[in-house]
Amino acid sequence: MVHTGYDPALVALSLAIAILASYTALDLGARVRTAPGRFRPAWLLGAAVAMGGGIWSMHFVGMLAFEMGMPAAYDLGITLLSLLIAVGVTGAALAWVGRRRAGRRDVLIAGPIMGIGVAAMHYTGMAAMRVPGNLAYSLPVVALSVAIAISAASVALWLTFRPTSVSQKLVAALVMGAAVAGMHYTGMAAATFTAEEAGAHAAHIAAAGADQKNIALSVTGATFVILFLAMLASAVDQQRIQGDLRASEERFRAAVQAVRGVLWTNDPEGRMTGEQPGWSALTGQSRSEYEGFGWAEAVHPDDREASVAAWNATVATRGTFLHEHRVRARDGLWRHFAIRAVPVLDAHGAIREWVGVHTDITEQREAEAELRESNEEIQRYAYIVSHDLRAPLVNVMGFTSELEAVREELRTVLRDHPQGARIDGDMAEALGFIQAAVAKMERLIAAILKLSREGRRRFAPEPVEMTGLLRGIADVQRHQAASRGATVTVADDLPVIVADRLAVEQIFGNLIDNALKYLDPDRPGRIEVTARPAPGDRIRFAVSDNGRGIPAQDHGRIFELFRRSGVQDRPGEGIGLAHVKALTRALGGRIEVASQVGVGTTFVVTLPREAATGGGTAEAAQPEPMILAAE
Template sequence: MLHTGYNPALVALSVSIAVLASYTALDLGSHVRSAASGPRWAWIAGAAVAMGGGIWSMHFVGMLAFEMGMPAAYDLGLTLLSLGLAIGFTGAAFAWIGRRGAATRDILIAGPVMGLGVAAMHYTGMAAMRVPGNLAYHWLVVWVSVAIAVTAATTALWLTFRQNSVWQKLIAACVMGVAVAGMHYTGMAAATFTAEAAGAHAAHAAELDHAQQNLALAVAGATFLILFLAMLAASFDQQRVGGELRASEARFRAAVQAVRGVLWTNDAEGRMVGEQPGWSAITGQTRSEYEGYGWAAAVHPDDAQASIEAWNETVRARRTFMHEHRVRSADGTWRHYAIRAIPVLDARGAIREWVGVHTDITEQRQAEAELRESNEEIQRYAYIVSHDLRAPLVNVMGFTSELETTREDVRAALQDHPRAAGIDADLAEALGFIKAAVTRMESLIAAILKLSREGRRTFAPERLDMTALLRRIADAQHHQTESAGARVIVAPDLPEVTADRLAVEQVFGNLIDNAVKYLDDARPGRIEVTAQTVGGGRVRFSVRDNGRGIAARDHARVFELFRRSGAQDKPGEGIGLAHVKALVRSLGGRIEVASEFGVGTTFSVTLPRESATGQGQDVPPVRLAAE
């Protein structure tokens, strides 16, 4: 049995290689998940070469540091195999943990794979040794060395993929590097070398000769160069990512400015902290004035308390904040702003900060106020005109009745006149025309008054189960539908909306009634009501029939008051769709028609999912892009 030892300088060099290789590989490996499909494999290959090659170099330098008093050579094939095992196993581990959808539990597979690769590399490298003696192992110590490798690799991967901070990766690299070195020297401790004959190593010096030292330094130098290039590549990639983040931030700020918005941030508790140049620009407040809840001093006194309460409630509920209030500008004027703020979460799911935007909507609110005033004037005008028209119409109706009574007197007076019968017929015809015109005018005035009253209605929004509501409408018209030989099919699980119940019932009741009324007698009628969610928090409901259809030239006219298209063989005044359009607009939505003559018609009603006056809605928080 030989007396063995180690060269301290080369031992220190081997540990340094292991730590540096681990840091480089783990840093490269952390890029795997965020990379695109193509570059992802490049990062995996880089991490595998850095880790596998670094561990192999550490093993080789460690072997050169081993002093056993007899010459040693290495089998080239087995030595290269040990390098291949280190790179292959390490690459497999990074590929497994770095694939799309990998979870934390996958580290329990990747860690043992990497650890077993380290152990396989070490003992294959030991098998490559050619010495004039015998080599034996203490198997309990061998298993301890394997356990060290598996535990260290698993821990290092867990630390790396749990967090991406430099300190976290540095700790993981130290754990991995020291453990790899520990595994190597534990494995060496498990080995026992016995010389074949006495004096076989007499000619061998007690220390490594200069050739071995130079070989160790060459391997270490090449390894450091490879690791330096790998770290340089990671650094360039970090610069590229940083550049993309800066460009993305610049685009975001430009987008905010394009919509006349002001960007601000608050801490996790909702307090304004740090430099807020956007907020300071619109309010003129200094940092000491707006910090904490000082920003509320710039909010209109009538809006301040409600804004603070709504904000505090949003912070507690961790939901997206949507609100409106007036803010005093730096010149002392009050501007109206719409606010939207979103919580940003860290890797643990805790709120890191709030990012919000104040958008100036002063001109929009002024335009809406002017439009409301204009609509109210139009409604008052329509009401007055309709009322003033009705008064003379009553007189016309009264005098028509008088003429019908006088007609008997005229008939008696002209009893012997040769043209008596003709005059009586002409008088009856004229009175009939007058009565028809009066009835028509009465219905038109009633329609105008109805639209005028709808414009002054106050809506009471409530949560509506649209599936149940539309089925009730279909059931209410079951008799007409059955008489027409048609079916009304309401899709299940229609999205809910918040709106005025009566207005929604009038809209869809009218559309389904029209669909039934104008079915094609040549085929069984089919009316389908479906819905789909569209952008902007809105829902598009479709009422589709296989009826007569509407000619393309009449598509733009069907919503006009007193306009009717197609054959006039059904009763109506041409106010139904005009009424529907007015209601849909009042609900904050829009209505469209698509039709093919002789095939069928589809009316699409798009409504906001939430009431137009709603303060907010639940939207999932966002996570930091770097996480």
């Protein structure tokens, strides 16, 4: 039996190599998953060389630290094989867990493989040892060393792809380094050496010890050079990442400026802190004035309380802040701003800060106000003109009746006149033209007055169960549908929306009535009403038919007042779709058409699930400041 021991200096050196290799491998491995596709193989190779080569170097130096009182040599081929096993197995494990779709369970596969590979590296390296004696192993201790290797490898892989700070990474490297060294020295403890000859010459032993230290220093030097180059590559890559981040930040700031926005940040509790150059440039407030909730002093007094309450509510729910208020600019003028702010989370899901943007929408609001005023003037003008036109029209209708009476008298007077019949016929024709024109003008004036009144009527939003409402409309028109040989189908799963019930009935009543009017007589009519969700918490209702269809050039014209498409063989004045469009817009929605001649038509009405903001009347309502919307 050979009495063994360890060189403390080389043991300490092996432990230092294990810790440094672990730190480098953690740093490089973390870049494998986040690196661009073409750089992934390079980072994977670097991480494999750093971790596998570092473990091998630690193992080799630990072997050299082993003192057993007899000379030892190493088979070069088997020693290199142990190095290749360490790098290859480590690279394979890192590649497996570094896949884009890899999850935590993959560590349970790669960890044991890597651990067994590290153990294989260790015992292959032991097999490379050439000593004048016999080597035997304790199987329980070997099993313990393999278990330590698997555990250390699994923890290493889990930490490699887990976001960590520098301090956390350093602690992890210390733990990993100690575990790797523990595996090695446990494996060494499993070995028992027996000398073939009693002792050895002291001079030879001393020379061998000196050679071992030289080899250890050479391996250590090469290892530190490799690890240094790997860390240098990490540092260079980190500079590249920081450069990309700076460029991204500059682009973001430029984008904010391009949309006339002001960027600001708040702490996790929602208080404005630190330097806020954008906010200061906008409002003229100093840091001491805007810090905390001091920024609210720059908000219009009428909007201030609602803004603070809305902000506090969003901070509490950790949602996205959407708001609108007026802010006093540096020049003392009040300007309208739309605000959007989102929480920025750290690696553990806690809010690190809030980032928000104030976007100047003053010109937009002013343009909207001018448009509202213009629309109101047009509506008033239409009402006044239509009203004033009715007065002379009534006179025309009255005098037409008088002419009818005169015609009867003339017929009696001219009964025996040779031209009497012709004169009576001419008068009848003229009076017919006058009466037809008066009737048409009456209908047009009534349509204009109707649209004008609709523009001024107030809406009363309420929950509307759309399936029931539309089936009610279909029931009212069942006789018309039956006479046309058509069926009207309403889906069972139409949602409930909040809107003015009468307006919704008028919209879909017109669309279903139009679909019944313009069915193709050559095939059974089929009208279907369906719905599906749309972005922005809206619902897209579709009224589809298999009727005549509308030519493509008329798709835009059919929504214009008094404009109709196709053969005019059905009664109407061309106001129905114009009315539908006006009501849909007043409810905060939109209407679109898709049609093909000979195939059919689909009208799509998109309405908000909830009542449109600020929609008190059917006219383009003034949008009230948005109190709060959290996504």
